Amino acid sequence: MPSILVFDIFGTVVDWHGSIVREVAALYPQVDADAFALAWRAGYQPAMQRVRGGETGWTRLDELHRGILDEILPRFGLQHLDDAERAHLNRVWHRLAPWPDSVAGLTRLKQRFTICSLSNGNIGLLTNMAKRGGLPWDCVLSAEVFRAYKPDPRVYLGAAAVFDVPPAEVMLVAAHHDDLAAARACGLGTAYIERPLEFGAGHVKDVSPVPANQWHARDLVHLAEQLGC
Structure with a gap:
């Protein structure tokens, strides 16, 4: 784990x-x-x-x-x-709003894990978003720290290096299979979150499971439940 x-x-x-x-x-x-x-x-x-x-x-x-x-x-x-x-x-x-489950799910996951953003968004953007939306990060990491955009391996490996742990100690949580595949290629664990309405109700997204992911959850509360939080 x-x-x-x-x-x-x-x-x-x-x-x-x-x-x-x-x-x-x-x-x-x-x-x-x-x-x-x-x-x-x-x-x-x-x-x-x-x-x-x-x-x-x-x-x-x-x-x-x-x-x-x-x-x-x-x-x-x-x-x-x-x-x-x-x-x-x-x-x-x-100013983007969290999904309805996000704050509750992150709060539960934070009890057991260190939780951290790993986004292509810049640090100021992510910090303002977290402050406005009540996102309870332990740390805000951004592609800006590594001066490389995902799926560049420097981002995934850089996250492990920040915490001085092997890549296997880190798991990426994402709603995008390409992001997760790139993380897996760097040795990270992966958890997929279904967000069928990411592109709006008129453009429902396929959220079928991919067996390569260790975890597949409906939302962040469901992921917390699966991880024993």
């Missing part, structure tokens, strides 16, 4: 789609908020890949999100937004 649980954040612990849809719908009711949220998120992997591939130097996720936002605004008739409005909207990623 691992002693340290590290958590993917976007989609696993917080509801990025629902949070963005609510804010965009409130600020700009003329916009298709569902399509806006999906378009913004669609730019996430390509932006990080430019950093991973060396096309650009290390760039925090806040800046990558802002670049994607500036690109998609004209598509939704929002090219008129000034810098202050764009900056406020970009910080929606700092």
